[in-house]
Amino acid sequence: MLIVASDAHRAHHAREPFPDAGRLMDPPEVPERVDRILDAIASCGLGPPQPPRPFGSTAVTRVHSAAYLEFLEHAHARWRATTGRDESSEAVAYARAIRDQPFVRPEHVVTQLGWYSHDTDPILAGTYDAAIGAVDVTLTAWEAVADGRERVAYALARPPGHHAAADSFAGYCYLNNAAIATQAWTDRGARIAVVDVDYHHGNGTQQIFYDRDDVLFVSLHADPAFEYPFFLGFANEEGRGSGVGRNRNYPLPAGTEWNTYTSALEEALAAVRDFGPDAVVVSLGVDTALEDADTFRLVADDYPRLGAALAGLDRPTLVVQEGGYCLEVIGRNVVAVLGAFT
């Protein structure tokens, strides 16, 4: 199995606490997450990881708007010029547009931050380079599978991507790595199933493909009735237009253990088999772990089972890293899933 990783992600490291429901939270999406996964990969004989090649922005602009990309690239420089803050400062949105009002494309960086985001994540000086680096990691892994050189590849992407929409960032995600690879695959004529097993609903990926009949999006996640991203991920969101039936959400209750999880997983994978995709993209979050701060309770033995179920689809597969924040178990659980493919 090809494993692709790079150091570009280190340019992005948010440190300022942010508001969560009723408390300030230290950003858990840290560079050490990658180190821990690489340690686990090394110690179990997967790898060694390969470096990415640069892809430029062509594939990115098939998913994200040019205006959003331009914003992301220059936002922090504009922020510094406007506020007088330094290189280490974190640019955060506060003002938002009133719904359904006439809107001129925003010029001021504070306006842009409010327009091009859907929560309170920051943009740092290195965010754009790190996000482009994660896309390169993802597309390098994807290309090996798409070209038939590998059956399965793993992209150790950071920052993650599945909360990033076509023109807004949120949830530690700036560019939607999995969606960009999926789009690149469909641009070669393939029909793709995206299977998102992160603890949080992949609202960005859903939004990007919501009207499409050549991409099936299935997601298992904590019910947005109580959990981030709150606004999307309900079971009645089934796609729109020619995409009707191509979006399947499996919201699960707090405290979900493997018994509950596996039932939803089997249903989701049956939907994938019915769709009959040419290839599969897995958005792999392991924040479903008991040890993670969130509410699900999957244990060490569950991750090889999850991997076996995904591998059982028996399709060319790209696995893209999303969430997982408990540094003690993130590596163990990721390699448990990957090991099932070998």
Place this chain on the structure above:
Amino acid sequence: MLIVASDAHRAHHAREPFPDAGRLMDPPEVPERVDRILDAIASCGLGPPQPPRPFGSTAVTRVHSAAYLEFLEHAHARWRATTGRDESSEAVAYARAIRDQPFVRPEHVVTQLGWYSHDTDPILAGTYDAAIGAVDVTLTAWEAVADGRERVAYALARPPGHHAAADSFAGYCYLNNAAIATQAWTDRGARIAVVDVDYHHGNGTQQIFYDRDDVLFVSLHADPAFEYPFFLGFANEEGRGSGVGRNRNYPLPAGTEWNTYTSALEEALAAVRDFGPDAVVVSLGVDTALEDADTFRLVADDYPRLGAALAGLDRPTLVVQEGGYCLEVIGRNVVAVLGAFT
């Protein structure tokens, strides 16, 4: 001149610093603002202030959606139940909807906070009661003018209102006092001109009346190209549908002094005269003062001139308090405007 005030506003006093462009800012919209205005009113022989009568919510629901009102009334109790935070905690939005996505009416309080706000203002335990109190103050003053008992009345409203939209709060504003009085007046068949002289654009008032031909909204304010509320207040926003031509924005540069201000004011008031309203509602913010933290540079002598220009419209007039945050001059400048009407 009738002056109406009450103590209901004291139930709302936000204390937690909030993000502004690049720094944390202590909330400047404090109860002492009202005390200072009342002191100035007493010392210059205006008044004494009269208490409001309760109006209930009928007039409010002519402007704000029932769902928004229900949210505002119960948000803090839901916040406490969900987060376990106490009575003194401040409920603040962070997660937002992705634009143009399917949306189920939000149930979770964090979802509601994100949906029913357009910046990072908090809801406190006393916010709803204070906001309803400000509406009562405003409608009591309005009724005296609408019934013909007074030619001019002043509503010492707090919290202010002009940034509150039909179903979202922001900018220290929760219910749009001036818009609610304006709507009540139009419900009696009157054509109304709203003249907003607050330093910040009255984006909520604009949104509420943007499609209406019986309400002219004119606003002089700092250019949203550099100043809050950023998204609205540009000169090319002229109304929509039957409201085309009924919205006039006069964005002004940083550092604006009276010479520049008065030119725009004369143009705005000429538009009001052309419209020929039955009555006028003034959204009176005095955060245009040199001493205020914002960028305009109006001085003590300019406020009697502003008052004289507004009084020169010679229409039944309701003056509603909006912003103004420099405690040393807020009272002086408000009574200077009011004095021109006597």
